[in-house]
Amino acid sequence: MAIQGLNTAYTGIRAAQAAIETISHNIANMSVEGYTRQRVELGSVYPFESPVGLIGTGVDVMDIHRTRERLLDERTRAESGRLGYFESRFELLSLAEDRLGQLDNAIDSALTEVFSQLEDLAMQPDSAPIRTAVLGSMEALATRMRETVSGITQLRTETLIRIDAQGRQFNDTIAEIARLNGEIAGLSGAGAANDLQDQRDILIDQLSRGLGVRTVDMDNGMVRVSLNGLSLVDGKEYVQLGYDPITGAITHPDVGGNPVMVGGEIGGLKQFLDQDLVALLARFDTLASDIATEFNAQNALGIVQDGVTPNAFVTGGDLFDASGGAAAFNVVATAGREIAAALPPAGFVDGDVIDPPPSFDGRNVQALADLRTKVLLDGRTLNEQFRDLVANHGVLTRQAAQQTVGQDVLHAATNRARENQHGVDLNEELTLMIAHQRALEASSRVLTTMDEVLSTLIHSTGIVGR
Amino acid sequence: MVRISNRVMVQSALDRTTASMIRVDKARDRISSGRDVNRPSDDPSSASRILSLQTELRTRDQEVRNANDGQALTELADSALQTVVARLQRARDLMVAGASAQYQGTRPGMAVEIQGIRDEVISVAGTSHDGRTLFTGFAEGEAVRYNDGTDANPIGWVTDSDGGAQLRRVGPSDVVTVNVTANELFGLDNTANGTDLFTLLDDIAAAMNNEDPAAIGAHLSDIDAALESIYSAQAKLGTAGNRIEQAQRRNIDTQVAIRSELSQIQDTDMADAIMELQMQEMSYEATLSALGRSLPQSLVAFLR
Numbered sequence: 001m002a003i004q005g006l007n008t009a010y011t012g013i014r015a016a017q018a019a020i021e022t023i024s025h026n027i028a029n030m031s032v033e034g035y036t037r038q039r040v041e042l043g044s045v046y047p048f049e050s051p052v053g054l055i056g057t058g059v060d061v062m063d064i065h066r067t068r069e070r071l072l073d074e075r076t077r078a079e080s081g082r083l084g085y086f087e088s089r090f091e092l093l094s095l096a097e098d099r100l101g102q103l104d105n106a107i108d109s110a111l112t113e114v115f116s117q118l119e120d121l122a123m124q125p126d127s128a129p130i131r132t133a134v135l136g137s138m139e140a141l142a143t144r145m146r147e148t149v150s151g152i153t154q155l156r157t158e159t160l161i162r163i164d165a166q167g168r169q170f171n172d173t174i175a176e177i178a179r180l181n182g183e184i185a186g187l188s189g190a191g192a193a194n195d196l197q198d199q200r201d202i203l204i205d206q207l208s209r210g211l212g213v214r215t216v217d218m219d220n221g222m223v224r225v226s227l228n229g230l231s232l233v234d235g236k237e238y239v240q241l242g243y244d245p246i247t248g249a250i251t252h253p254d255v256g257g258n259p260v261m262v263g264g265e266i267g268g269l270k271q272f273l274d275q276d277l278v279a280l281l282a283r284f285d286t287l288a289s290d291i292a293t294e295f296n297a298q299n300a301l302g303i304v305q306d307g308v309t310p311n312a313f314v315t316g317g318d319l320f321d322a323s324g325g326a327a328a329f330n331v332v333a334t335a336g337r338e339i340a341a342a343l344p345p346a347g348f349v350d351g352d353v354i355d356p357p358p359s360f361d362g363r364n365v366q367a368l369a370d371l372r373t374k375v376l377l378d379g380r381t382l383n384e385q386f387r388d389l390v391a392n393h394g395v396l397t398r399q400a401a402q403q404t405v406g407q408d409v410l411h412a413a414t415n416r417a418r419e420n421q422h423g424v425d426l427n428e429e430l431t432l433m434i435a436h437q438r439a440l441e442a443s444s445r446v447l448t449t450m451d452e453v454l455s456t457l458i459h460s461t462g463i464v465g466r
Numbered sequence: 467m468v469r470i471s472n473r474v475m476v477q478s479a480l481d482r483t484t485a486s487m488i489r490v491d492k493a494r495d496r497i498s499s500g501r502d503v504n505r506p507s508d509d510p511s512s513a514s515r516i517l518s519l520q521t522e523l524r525t526r527d528q529e530v531r532n533a534n535d536g537q538a539l540t541e542l543a544d545s546a547l548q549t550v551v552a553r554l555q556r557a558r559d560l561m562v563a564g565a566s567a568q569y570q571g572t573r574p575g576m577a578v579e580i581q582g583i584r585d586e587v588i589s590v591a592g593t594s595h596d597g598r599t600l601f602t603g604f605a606e607g608e609a610v611r612y613n614d615g616t617d618a619n620p621i622g623w624v625t626d627s628d629g630g631a632q633l634r635r636v637g638p639s640d641v642v643t644v645n646v647t648a649n650e651l652f653g654l655d656n657t658a659n660g661t662d663l664f665t666l667l668d669d670i671a672a673a674m675n676n677e678d679p680a681a682i683g684a685h686l687s688d689i690d691a692a693l694e695s696i697y698s699a700q701a702k703l704g705t706a707g708n709r710i711e712q713a714q715r716r717n718i719d720t721q722v723a724i725r726s727e728l729s730q731i732q733d734t735d736m737a738d739a740i741m742e743l744q745m746q747e748m749s750y751e752a753t754l755s756a757l758g759r760s761l762p763q764s765l766v767a768f769l770r
Contacts (some may be wrong), residue, residue: 009506014487030471030472030473031472031473031476033658094507097505097506097507098505102507103504103513103517103520103732104505104518104520105503106517107518108520108521109520109521109524112520112521112524112525113524114685115525115528115603116524116525116527117560119528119531119532119635120528120531123531123598123634124596124598124679126597127597128596128605166650182594236472236560340564356605356606356607356626357601357605357606357608358604358605358628358630358632359604359605359606360598360599360603360604360605360606360632361604361605362600362632363633364632365603366635369635370635372525383517383518383521384518386517387514387517388514390506390510390513390514390517390628391506391510391511391513391514392510393506393507394505394506394507394508394509394510394513394514395507395510397507398507398508398510399508413479416474416477416478419471419473419474419477420469420470420471420474421471422471423467423469423471423472423473423474424471424472424552425469425470425472426472426764426765426766427764427765428469430764430769431765434769448582
């Protein structure tokens with residue numbers, strides 16, 4: 001009986017040691033990202049049948065438990081996917097906003113400058129320097145338009161590169177999760193796979209933020225990871241995502257290499273590429289085309305010297321060309337002469353000689369300048385079109401910013417809840433450590449007592465009380 | 467049981483400090499840039515209004531330039547016409563003298579002066595401003611010239627003027643005619659009816675040369691009619707000048723109003739901004755001090 005008692009005390013010492021070592025592991029890892037605190041689970045060992053009844057035989061380490069809660073993981077990952085989506089979209093909208101130009105130096109002011117120069121010319125239609133200045137202001141407008149649009153288009157290229165690079169990284173992550181699945185399934189023993197599981201959870205977190213994935217637990221501690229219903233990792237098996245360099249779409253082999261809807265950061269980037277950017281560029285195209293149409297139509301109502309026969313006049317030609325969209329918006333007129341300042345007399349035919357020439361007739365230039373206030377079919381002037389474009393993008397960016405801030409708060413809250421559950425609390429660990437230390441001391445004390453009991457039996461049997 | 471892990475404590479302390487620092491930075495930015503609206507997303511509707519007001523301001527500015535040009539044109543035309551009126555009145559005086567019997571024998575001398583007056587009026591009618599002839603409408607040419615048959619016009623006094631009205635936009639919807647043309651001033655219509663001022667002066671000179679007081683007297687009403695059309699042209703120019711002046715005054719008021727609205731929308735309210743900065747800095751310091759106090763505390767410090 002005393003022999004058994006020695007063993008029982010020994011199990012106590014061993015359990016306390018295991019607990020203290022686990023606490024030591026927790027404290028050591030307390031600053032490691034994604035580390036989940038571990039707990040030693042103790043349980044009493046089967047009793048043996050003694051002549052006096054059942055007596056316990058001590059304590060044993062049942063498991064080294066990883067205090068992870070699936071629900072908190074799920075919640076945090078869902079919020080982090082949404083945060084990734086809002087954040088990346090906001091970032092790009094904000095970059096596009098930068099490229100719209102400073103408020104006091106935007107296309108709007110370039111356009112206004114053209115109108116002002118035209119009005120100057122209306123006063124002195126015969127002035128060659130002013131004509132050159134008008135042409136210069138038109139060039140400035142066209143350049144501003146092209147630069148703005150190319151700056152925004154550049155974002156498209158940058159975004160495509162970013163999706164490609166991140167997609168490759170996610171493919172590595174997918175392969176790594178599958179590898180960890182295999183390793184985890186191959187391990188046995190209490191708490192053996194704890195730290196590998198931590199590693200895997202970090203990788204899944206990354207995928208959730210980047211793509212918006214879902215996970216399901218499998219046997220042997222493995223997980224299944226899926227994207228929008230399509231499997232990415234299934235135990236040790238995994239697939240690699242594809243990438244369409246033209247559209248930036250992420251493709252999946254299970255749907256025949258067709259695009260698959262993604263969330264997370266990549267989803268936000270795609271939303272910007274497919275919706276926001278397209279709409280923004282379309283607005284610029286409309287503006288460029290409207291400017292060209294209006295100016296060319298008005299110029300065609302006036303007459304210019306044909307420059308060959310003295311005082312022979314022809315109808316004004318095109319000033320702008322927007323046939324290639326806003327990105328190729330340019331000034332067609334090459335000389336200030338081509339701005340049709342005068343209105344044709346009644347019955348005018350191209351090639352008519354008007355002598356003396358109407359050099360001081362600036363009525364058509366004034367009409368060109370008056371396009372400033374002309375309300376187009378969509379109910380807005382040219383300037384208002386640009387202003388609406390700016391305001392519209394501003395609203396979009398602001399909304400995205402607010403969504404991001406809101407989502408950030410939500411994500412931070414869920415993440416804090418998760419970290420609080422999984423992370424290490426030093427006070428708690430130290431308190432437990434003292435408790436286990438005391439248990440170890442007590443077990444040692446029991447061992448000593450057992451030793452004394454045995455000693456009495458061995459050395460003093462028969463001479464007790466002598 | 468609610469747990470707080472040490473990592474979260476550190477992380478949230480860090481998050482709070484960063485958030486507080488961002489707020490301080492924003493408040494500083496507001497002061498240093500002097501602008502409340504730096505980018506459209508700061509306040510989309512204000513951004514659009516700012517763009518609109520800036521265009522408005524530039525347009526009002528252009529109207530000032532238009533008005534100045536119009537003002538110069540009307541004043542120049544008016545002073546030219548004053549000379550014309552003075553010369554024609556002199557011609558009238560000569561005619562009154564020539565029509566009376568006592569000036570017998572001096573009329574040919576008067577005829578020379580009348581011709582001189584005619585040439586002077588022609589030269590004044592050719593006044594130009596910055597390369598633009600004042601009285602020819604849109605056309606580039608001479609206000610008055612004698613056609614001896616070299617072009618398609620009838621022989622006699624003709625004008626190159628096409629009667630075009632030079633318009634200046636001096637307000638959002640205020641367009642003023644700032645010129646008068648040789649046609650209305652001198653009755654020139656490029657027909658052979660000879661009702662223009664110069665034919666009249668030629669006729670008077672001829673009557674003077676012929677020592678014909680009755681003919682001279684008969685032309686007195688014609689010269690009065692000629693003066694009348696100059697007076698009415700002067701009245702037109704004067705009215706235009708007044709309209710331009712009023713438009714200028716309104717324009718200045720509008721510009722002041724636009725500037726003040728622009729400033730109200732986009733400029734930082736300094737008192738408010740500095741207050742905010744002070745508050746944010748205070749809260750930042752408080753965050754830092756809280757961080758300093760809370761972080762090192764744990765059981766470790768008390769265990770021996």
